[in-house]
Amino acid sequence: MLNNNERNSSVLGCTKCTSPLSNAMINSDSLTACPSCSSLLRADVFPAVYRSLPMGQSGERLQISNEAGCFYHPGKKAVTPCSVCGRFVCALCDVALNGRHLCPTCFEKGKSKRKIKSLENHRTCYDNIALMVATVPLLFYFITLFTAPLAIYLTVRHWNTPSGIIHRTRIRFICAFILAGLQITAWILFFSKLALST
Numbered sequence: 251m252l253n254n255n256e257r258n259s260s261v262l263g264c265t266k267c268t269s270p271l272s273n274a275m276i277n278s279d280s281l282t283a284c285p286s287c288s289s290l291l292r293a294d295v296f297p298a299v300y301r302s303l304p305m306g307q308s309g310e311r312l313q314i315s316n317e318a319g320c321f322y323h324p325g326k327k328a329v330t331p332c333s334v335c336g337r338f339v340c341a342l343c344d345v346a347l348n349g350r351h352l353c354p355t356c357f358e359k360g361k362s363k364r365k366i367k368s369l370e371n372h373r374t375c376y377d378n379i380a381l382m383v384a385t386v387p388l389l390f391y392f393i394t395l396f397t398a399p400l401a402i403y404l405t406v407r408h409w410n411t412p413s414g415i416i417h418r419t420r421i422r423f424i425c426a427f428i429l430a431g432l433q434i435t436a437w438i439l440f441f442s443k444l445a446l447s448t
Contacts, residue, residue, distance in 0.1 A: 264284040
C-alpha cells in the first residue's frame with residue numbers, strides 16, 4: 251500500500267509527458283527537469299496534500315459538548331486558532347502558511363489586499379515595460395528625449411527583479427538599454443550640431 255507521500259507523487263505528473271513526478275521535485279524553489287522528457291517544470295502543492303488524514307475525512311466531529319468548535323463548522327472540533335483574528339478553526343479550514351495558521355477569511359483578505367508577502371499572485375514584467383518605453387516613443391521622436399532616460403532607469407533599477415515564475419532572459423532589458431542609449435546619443439549629437447550652427 252502507498253504511503254501519503256508516494257500517493258501524492260504518483261498523482262502529480264509532468265505537464266508535457268504525464269510521467270509521475272518524484273517527491274524531490276514537488277515544492278522546490280527552482281525549475282527542475284522531468285526525469286522522462288527533460289522539460290523544465292515546477293510543481294507547487296498545498297500543504298494539506300501531505301496531511302496524514304485519510305482520504306475523504308473532513309475534520310473530526312465534536313465528542314464532548316465543552317470542546318471548542320470550528321467557527322465555520324460548529325459541529326467540527328477546532329484544532330488551532332487563526333494567527334490573525336484568533337477564531338478557532340477545524341482541520342478542514344486551517345490554512346498553514348509559513349508557520350502561521352490562518353482561517354479562510356483572513357487568508358482571502360491577505361491575498362486580496364496583498365498583506366501576505368510570501369503569497370505572490372501577480373508580478374510586473376519590467377523588461378516588457380522598459381522595451382515598450384524605448385520603442386513606442388520612436389513614433390513620436392520628440393518625446394524620446396524623456397522616455398530614453400526612463401527606459402535606462404527601468405533597466406538598471408529592475409535588472410535583478412524577478413520576472414515571473416517561469417524564468418525569462420534579460421534580452422528585453424538589453425534591447426531597451428541599447429535603443430535608449432542610441433536615442434540619447436542621437437539627441438546629444440542633435441543638440442551639439444545645433445549649438446555649433448548658432
